[in-house]
Amino acid sequence: MTLNDLQAGDTATIQQIHGSGNFRKRITEMGFVKGQAVSVVKATPFKGPVEYRIMSSTVSLRRNEAKQIDVSVSVAEEEAQNNPFDPVFKNRPGNSKDTPEDRKISIALLGNPNCGKTSIYNRLSRSNERVGNYSGVTIDSKEATFTYNGYEITFTDLPGTYSLSAYSEDELIVRDFLNNKKPDIVVNVIDAGNPERHLYLTTQLIDMGVQVILALNMYDEHQARGDKLDISTLAKIIGIPIVPTIGKQGKGVYRLLNRIIKVVEEREPVIRHTHINYGEELEKSINRIERDLEVYASELEGMHLRYFAIRTLERDDYCLHKLSNLDGFEQIRPVIDDEIYRVEQLFKDDSTTLIANARYAFISGALKETYKKGKQDKALSFSQKIDRVLTHKYFGFLIFMLILFGMFHATFSLGQYPMNWIEAGVDALSGQLSRWIPGGIIQDFLVDGVIGGVGGVIVFLPNILILFFIISLMEDTGYMARTAFIMDRVMHVFGLHGKSFIPMIMGFGCNVPAIMATRMLENRRDRLLTMLIIPFMSCTARLPVYILIAGAVFPEQAGNVIFLLYLIGILFSIGMALILKTTIFKKSEAPFVMELPTYRMPGMRMVIKHMWHKGVLYLKKMGGVILVASIIIWALGYFPRNVEYSKDYASLISEKQHLLEQIDTPESGTLMQHSETSEALSGEMNSLIVAMENEKQAASYIGKLGHAIEPVIKPLGFDWKMGVSLLAGFAAKEVVVSTMGVLYQVSDSEENTVSLQEKIRAQVYTNGPLTGQKVYTPLAGFSFLLFVLLYLPCVSVIATVGREAGSWKWSAFVIFYTTFLAWFTSFCVYQIGSLF
Numbered sequence: 001m002t003l004n005d006l007q008a009g010d011t012a013t014i015q016q017i018h019g020s021g022n023f024r025k026r027i028t029e030m031g032f033v034k035g036q037a038v039s040v041v042k043a044t045p046f047k048g049p050v051e052y053r054i055m056s057s058t059v060s061l062r063r064n065e066a067k068q069i070d071v072s073v074s075v076a077e078e079e080a081q082n083n084p085f086d087p088v089f090k091n092r093p094g095n096s097k098d099t100p101e102d103r104k105i106s107i108a109l110l111g112n113p114n115c116g117k118t119s120i121y122n123r124l125s126r127s128n129e130r131v132g133n134y135s136g137v138t139i140d141s142k143e144a145t146f147t148y149n150g151y152e153i154t155f156t157d158l159p160g161t162y163s164l165s166a167y168s169e170d171e172l173i174v175r176d177f178l179n180n181k182k183p184d185i186v187v188n189v190i191d192a193g194n195p196e197r198h199l200y201l202t203t204q205l206i207d208m209g210v211q212v213i214l215a216l217n218m219y220d221e222h223q224a225r226g227d228k229l230d231i232s233t234l235a236k237i238i239g240i241p242i243v244p245t246i247g248k249q250g251k252g253v254y255r256l257l258n259r260i261i262k263v264v265e266e267r268e269p270v271i272r273h274t275h276i277n278y279g280e281e282l283e284k285s286i287n288r289i290e291r292d293l294e295v296y297a298s299e300l301e302g303m304h305l306r307y308f309a310i311r312t313l314e315r316d317d318y319c320l321h322k323l324s325n326l327d328g329f330e331q332i333r334p335v336i337d338d339e340i341y342r343v344e345q346l347f348k349d350d351s352t353t354l355i356a357n358a359r360y361a362f363i364s365g366a367l368k369e370t371y372k373k374g375k376q377d378k379a380l381s382f383s384q385k386i387d388r389v390l391t392h393k394y395f396g397f398l399i400f401m402l403i404l405f406g407m408f409h410a411t412f413s414l415g416q417y418p419m420n421w422i423e424a425g426v427d428a429l430s431g432q433l434s435r436w437i438p439g440g441i442i443q444d445f446l447v448d449g450v451i452g453g454v455g456g457v458i459v460f461l462p463n464i465l466i467l468f469f470i471i472s473l474m475e476d477t478g479y480m481a482r483t484a485f486i487m488d489r490v491m492h493v494f495g496l497h498g499k500s501f502i503p504m505i506m507g508f509g510c511n512v513p514a515i516m517a518t519r520m521l522e523n524r525r526d527r528l529l530t531m532l533i534i535p536f537m538s539c540t541a542r543l544p545v546y547i548l549i550a551g552a553v554f555p556e557q558a559g560n561v562i563f564l565l566y567l568i569g570i571l572f573s574i575g576m577a578l579i580l581k582t583t584i585f586k587k588s589e590a591p592f593v594m595e596l597p598t599y600r601m602p603g604m605r606m607v608i609k610h611m612w613h614k615g616v617l618y619l620k621k622m623g624g625v626i627l628v629a630s631i632i633i634w635a636l637g638y639f640p641r642n643v644e645y646s647k648d649y650a651s652l653i654s655e656k657q658h659l660l661e662q663i664d665t666p667e668s669g670t671l672m673q674h675s676e677t678s679e680a681l682s683g684e685m686n687s688l689i690v691a692m693e694n695e696k697q698a699a700s701y702i703g704k705l706g707h708a709i710e711p712v713i714k715p716l717g718f719d720w721k722m723g724v725s726l727l728a729g730f731a732a733k734e735v736v737v738s739t740m741g742v743l744y745q746v747s748d749s750e751e752n753t754v755s756l757q758e759k760i761r762a763q764v765y766t767n768g769p770l771t772g773q774k775v776y777t778p779l780a781g782f783s784f785l786l787f788v789l790l791y792l793p794c795v796s797v798i799a800t801v802g803r804e805a806g807s808w809k810w811s812a813f814v815i816f817y818t819t820f821l822a823w824f825t826s827f828c829v830y831q832i833g834s835l836f
């Protein structure tokens, strides 16, 4: 019987695991080992993935993966107990570590995904790294240096990893860090709610012989559940100091630091170099390989040979590869093969599993004496209750859509109020400046260039903060992991992994970290494919354009239009995945092994800090690329000054002015006539000014550029100003808005400052066949929004794709295919729409 045959609610004991080596290894690390009890929590619709409960954690697997796992429903308790590997601890004299004379300590944070490493890191280093209740949040190592008690401490936060055998790129980062950087101390963060599984990594660290301290994190939940852990005894057994911490609240983190210093100063009595005893037969093999390594692989000097022996025995590719570069490899290789063959014959199981089982046996032996699980797990049952609704067969998807819908409506409508205040502030500022600074190039530069551009974008700051706030909430509660679970089935149809959906959703914030987050995907093709479709996920930089244009063209429906755009983005990315999968990337499957974290109350402090941090980044962008782009656009629109007008505007205007002044003298005409003519006259004068400005702009460098690209953009329903804005948007999408701010500022007569949205609404064609018609018809506006959604991502995204994909060809590919797709889509929408 296999795991797949179980029904929701069933419990069984694992017997054997089939399938590819990678899959077996991966699943073993998640706790799927012989003798473990596993129960079925629930399944998704249409034969999608199934949630399983194992070793106090929830893991989801696809059905054909569950089929690879043999289980039995009633297995005698003693089978699990009759393990051949009795945990016996061997003592070894401590190889004393020199106290660093230069008082520098390098510390690395290591642990399974989602155990709170980044929370601890942030507390200690006072940083704002991303925290989220799902795996794969930290994708790159982050480093901070600070001084404490006279020590210069370098702290490194690493991506989460279940073991030291790397499968995905983020795990590779961890392994390489340990091997190359050799930190003085590794802080192994473990989730107190699931020590059985989290200590697996610890056993590997013990094998490796590195100096470890355990941070027993999530201690608050541990206490709330009423779990009992005899910390000091466990510490003695494994020979590693253990410090309880609550990363989210920052409790215990300084105790952890003090303990680290105690270890460095060799004042820590608990430290004892233990060995994990792998049982008589495996130990024989390990010792034989170790002896041979000592003889033939002298290059490995200073390395922990036992570690290499164990890793090669469990067929670790990385260690084998490292050994293969050594001179003595020919002598060693047959010994390794021989020993693997011997133990596999003896135990009728593969060596990888044997070693993993022995590690788990060590852990359960150590915990047997020290750990007692509390009676009730409120958080867990609460999580399961919520999940009954949120990952429900049919409602799950619906609820997810509703949440997205609510998110964009909130972003638009809640943001409206602070947006108006900022807008008023910006207007007041430009009004004041116009009054203080005499007319001329300086005034034009400041009012039209700087404030017109930057001010146009800054008003969207509240919207962006709201969006980030909601995304942070989704991440921190644990809902984000569920979206991957819900979407796996859909994504699977399109040849993608449900996990791909997490980077995609992260793309709503910013595409750059989203593309980096693809590192958590185990399959390179999936990774590349996901990278190529992420640009269709609307990042917050596109939000200002959406709000501006949707608000101007569809004032009543703006929230819906924005939601629609995000949906279209998702649809395009999925559609592209389908196309790419059948053309460039041929089908290949990666196992869907994903942990579903328990729901947690979000750490409000972190969420708000994170939002604040995003706000600061946005403001910095404003002072950087957006300011520079605005100035360039302004200058290109301002020069050349000696324009040849079609009419003599100057004299026409002064003529009107003269007439106006004449009427203003009270003697002539009746009062009634007076006001009518004066109104008409000033109207005429204004339109003369606007016409002159327009002509000047058209004759400027930017106008010439705009007219040059007109043939390309006209079929899409855009005028030259829209075209120029899109062109400027290459630098960053917000620049589309700032460019509009600059371009539309010019034709504005000084006193009646109206919002950019109103200016856009009032735009009419001033020449050509469309003269007098509105530029932003609903159709043209929508076509423009689609173009902004789809066309090439900003420079940083293009660079990130090149770096992560390892080839600039992919950057070029992204530039061309997105832009072509944008043009083609807008063309179809505008042309077909124009027929009606």
Ligand code: GDP
Pocket: 111, 112, 113, 114, 115, 116, 117, 118, 119, 120, 130, 131, 132, 133, 134, 135, 136, 137, 138, 160, 217, 218, 219, 220, 221, 245, 246, 247, 248, 249, 475, 476, 477, 600, 602, 603
């Ligand atoms: P990482 O993946 O190991 O870096 O973990 P994070 O630091 O991103 O934290 C994962 C989740 O656990 C976040 O939702 C945190 O708010 C939460 N968290 C971190 N430490 C604690 C803790 O001590 N107690 C509780 N209850 N939650 C925590």
Ligand code: MG
Pocket: 117, 118, 119, 130, 131, 137, 138, 158, 159, 160
């Ligand atoms: Mg992290």
